[in-house]
Each structure stands twice: as C-alpha cells, then as structure tokens.
Amino acid sequence: MDTLPAGTLMQRAAAGLARRCAQLLTDRFGAVYARRVLLLVGAGDNGGDALYAGARLAARGVAVRALLLDPDRAHAGGLAALRAAGGSTVAAAPGVVDLILDGVVGIGGKGGLRPTAASVVSAAASSTASDGGRPILVAVDVPSGVDPDTGEVPGEAVTADVTVTFGCLKPGLLVGAGATRAGLVDLVDIGLSPAVPPVLRVADREDIRGWWPVAGRESDKYTRGVVGVATGSSTYSGAAVLSVAGASAGPAGMVRYAGSAADYVRQRYPSVIVTESVERAGRVQAWVCGSGLGTDERAAGELRTVLAAPVPVCLDADALSLLADGRMQDLLRERSAPTVVTPHDREFTRLAGFPPGGDRVASALGLANQLNVTVLLKGDRTVVASPDREVWVNPTGTAALASGGTGDVLSGLLAALLAGGLSGVRAAVAAAYAHGMAGRAAAEGGPVTSTDVAAALRSSVAAVLA
Numbered sequence: 001m002d003t004l005p006a007g008t009l010m011q012r013a014a015a016g017l018a019r020r021c022a023q024l025l026t027d028r029f030g031a032v033y034a035r036r037v038l039l040l041v042g043a044g045d046n047g048g049d050a051l052y053a054g055a056r057l058a059a060r061g062v063a064v065r066a067l068l069l070d071p072d073r074a075h076a077g078g079l080a081a082l083r084a085a086g087g088s089t090v091a092a093a094p095g096v097v098d099l100i101l102d103g104v105v106g107i108g109g110k111g112g113l114r115p116t117a118a119s120v121v122s123a124a125a126s127s128t129a130s131d132g133g134r135p136i137l138v139a140v141d142v143p144s145g146v147d148p149d150t151g152e153v154p155g156e157a158v159t160a161d162v163t164v165t166f167g168c169l170k171p172g173l174l175v176g177a178g179a180t181r182a183g184l185v186d187l188v189d190i191g192l193s194p195a196v197p198p199v200l201r202v203a204d205r206e207d208i209r210g211w212w213p214v215a216g217r218e219s220d221k222y223t224r225g226v227v228g229v230a231t232g233s234s235t236y237s238g239a240a241v242l243s244v245a246g247a248s249a250g251p252a253g254m255v256r257y258a259g260s261a262a263d264y265v266r267q268r269y270p271s272v273i274v275t276e277s278v279e280r281a282g283r284v285q286a287w288v289c290g291s292g293l294g295t296d297e298r299a300a301g302e303l304r305t306v307l308a309a310p311v312p313v314c315l316d317a318d319a320l321s322l323l324a325d326g327r328m329q330d331l332l333r334e335r336s337a338p339t340v341v342t343p344h345d346r347e348f349t350r351l352a353g354f355p356p357g358g359d360r361v362a363s364a365l366g367l368a369n370q371l372n373v374t375v376l377l378k379g380d381r382t383v384v385a386s387p388d389r390e391v392w393v394n395p396t397g398t399a400a401l402a403s404g405g406t407g408d409v410l411s412g413l414l415a416a417l418l419a420g421g422l423s424g425v426r427a428a429v430a431a432a433y434a435h436g437m438a439g440r441a442a443a444e445g446g447p448v449t450s451t452d453v454a455a456a457l458r459s460s461v462a463a464v465l466a
C-alpha cells in the first residue's frame, strides 16, 4: 500500500463505483446516456470518490450535477475532473433525478448526519426520477450517518438501495441498524489486503456445506451423534415438539427426549427415545435445554444436570432466565465442553446485565467473554461470537422468523450439529444459516408459524447441502 500513489486507490474506487451506477441506470432506464445523476458531496475523500465517479459518468453522456455541502472544502481534484468532463455544481437538488450518489461521509464520519447534511439528503431523496418513480440511491462506501465499525445509527442517516464499498466489508454494513440502511452491498476490490484478518465473517453456503457432518459408510446411529433434548413440559409441550423437530433435521443419528412432555413427544415422534428426566436419559453427545422448561426448582435441577454433563450444550429461553442467577453462571464458567447460548435481546439483557445496544458485535463478544460461552445473538442479522473472539454474521435471516417458537427449532438443530461434532461457533453459524433458509422457504406460502419453519427445515437443509 505504501508504494501506491495517493490517488490510485481513489481512482480504483471511483471506477468501480461508476461501473455499478452505469449498470443500475441501464437496468432501470435502458441506457446511461442523458440520465440525470446528483452527487451529494461532503468535505472528505468520500466526496472525492463521488466526484471522480461523477466525472466518469459525465464522460459517458450522463447529466451530472454536484451539490457541495461545504464548497470550500470539496475535493479539488475530483471537482476539476467533474467539470472537465462536462459536469456542473448546483445549489439545491433538482426536481428530476434518476440516481443519487451519497458521498457525504464515509469511514471518516462521526455521529449521525449533521442537520444541514440531513436536510440536503431528504430533499434529494424526495425528488422524482424521469420515469416518475423514486431515484436510485447509491451510498459511497457506507450510507452516511451509519457508524461503519458497529452498524449503529445514532441519528439521521441515508437509506440506500445499494452501497458500493471499497476494499473490505465494513461491519456497519453487515449488522444492526446499519445493515438495513445499506441495501444491497457491493464490494469493489481496490487492491488492498487487510493488515489484520477480518473481525467479522459472513457465512456462505460453501462454509456450511464444508462443515456439515455427513454420515459415511462406517457410520451408525451412535457415531453420527445422539442429541438430547431437555425442553418443554406438560404445560409447554409445543416447545418440546419444536425442539425435537429441529434436532431431527440435523445430522445426529438419534434423538433422546427428557422431560415431562415425554408422552406428547412419543406420539408425534415414534423414533425419539423418551424419558422423564435428564438423569435417566442415557448417553448423549450434546444437549439442548431451556425452552418451555419453566423456571421452578425442578427446571433448575434439570439445567444443573445438563451443565454437569461433560458434553456440548445449547441453552435457550428458560435456561437463560435461570442463568440470570449468578450461582448458575458459575457452573457455566466451570464447564470445559462447549456451551452455546441463543438469546434474543431481552434474554441477552437478563444474562449480561446490559442490553445489546447499537454495537451488537461488541455486545455479543462481551457476553461470550463474560460467560465463556459462544453467543448466538438473534436478530435480522444474527451475530455469533465465541470466547476466542471469532465473530460471524448470518446473511439468511428473514422477518418471517420473528414468530413464537422458531427459536426452539433453531436450538434443536444447533444441538444436533454439536452432537455431530461441530464446534460451538460452527454449529451456531450453520444452524442459523439453515434456519434462515427454512424461514424464507416457509414464507413463500404466506404468514409463517414455527410449525411451518420446522416443516421446511429438512428440505432447506437438503437444498443447502445439495
């Protein structure tokens, strides 16, 4: 990087940005020529990228106008290039705009958009495209107002259709409120190799296929793993059935159920070996414990037995409520086998003593460190963080999964992956990925219940592994 001339990276960024804009214009309007582009230009290099990209578009016959937020500090080279290519500046957003380039702030931005910038952005966004629709909004590097490192949106921010980002995927484009502001994220390679490994990784299908335990010719039901399900109760028998459904869609060779919903589970899943308590369940290679268990003395006893087992454990729902008790947390920290917890925001707050807040990655890492567990923090972009500071984001999430009982399916599947021999992190990431795909598949048939997600899970797993 030291050997590159200063402007080289900016030229590469601008070239990638202009290419993407040209493609968006062609897709929507059939051509690039004579389209109208408005650049919103801040005082830093982010504005410079926008100006150079604007110059490239102007050279292709686009009518490019630049609105400079701070005319005296606008990138001088970029502005000269734009003018030389036939572009011009304007004092206010024109009425007709086909595409807006948000070059207000990039990675140098602090806090939400300042008031002047916010009003310029909202005036521009309310202009009309030449086909009568809304202009396409393309963010340069990050949507201005989004914290690039955390995804926090502390005030006003741009909501983009597409974000063209340079060099690496910033965490703020992948998690939290920032992810929903970024729209589709396009990465432009500008020839930078990161000095440190990425903090945040996004799971893809190849990862999941590579990790998922597959039965070989030598496998039997025990070598494929036995998963123990300690969820539900006579009152909450549905939770038991949903966890068993999740566990059954995983790679484990056998599912054992232990709890007071045993009869109910036996009727629905004749292949599941049922008992009334964890103590009497026999050997398992991993447990899932919590949902529908209740929080009474009996439930606490079952959780203690699960925590004492020298096998991986996935804890959810009522188990997390019971863990708000500090003595239980000591049992957790003493475990040597992997533990995964799968909280939503309220459960996270109870466990950690603080809410996840805007920086979901830092929060998940903090809890993972505090409890010595892998944390799967549920959300639109579920975050998985391990005690050794590995962090993944799941890209398959869908609003369809925000429905009661879907978490039971997820934790059942996660435990089956633990029983199949995956590490806590991989089991969590793979379960979230497949669960998201099942949620999407279920949503194709209309409003989704957790039963639909459970029903879609097997074929979604098969599709991911195909």
Ligand SMILES: NC(=O)C1=CN([C@@H]2O[C@H](COP(=O)(O)OP(=O)(O)OC[C@H]3O[C@@H](n4cnc5c(N)ncnc54)[C@H](O)[C@@H]3O)[C@@H](O)[C@H]2O)[C@@H](O)CC1
Pocket (backbone or CB within 6 Å): 009, 010, 011, 013, 042, 043, 044, 045, 046, 047, 049, 104, 105, 106, 107, 108, 109, 110, 111, 112, 113, 114, 117, 140, 141, 142, 145, 166, 190
């Ligand atoms: N660092 C690199 O290697 C590269 C950087 N590039 C571009 O350079 C950008 C970073 O440029 P800079 O460091 O100059 O910083 P930015 O352009 O991101 O922002 C700094 C400017 O924005 C103003 N500002 C800060 N917070 C604001 C807020 N909340 N509301 C309104 N204005 C605010 C500041 O007064 C300052 O003038 C990247 O995001 C990227 O677009 C690219 O050209 C490619 C290479």
Ligand SMILES: [K+]
Pocket (backbone or CB within 6 Å): 046, 102, 103, 104, 105, 106, 139, 140, 141, 142, 143, 144
């Ligand atoms: K921007």
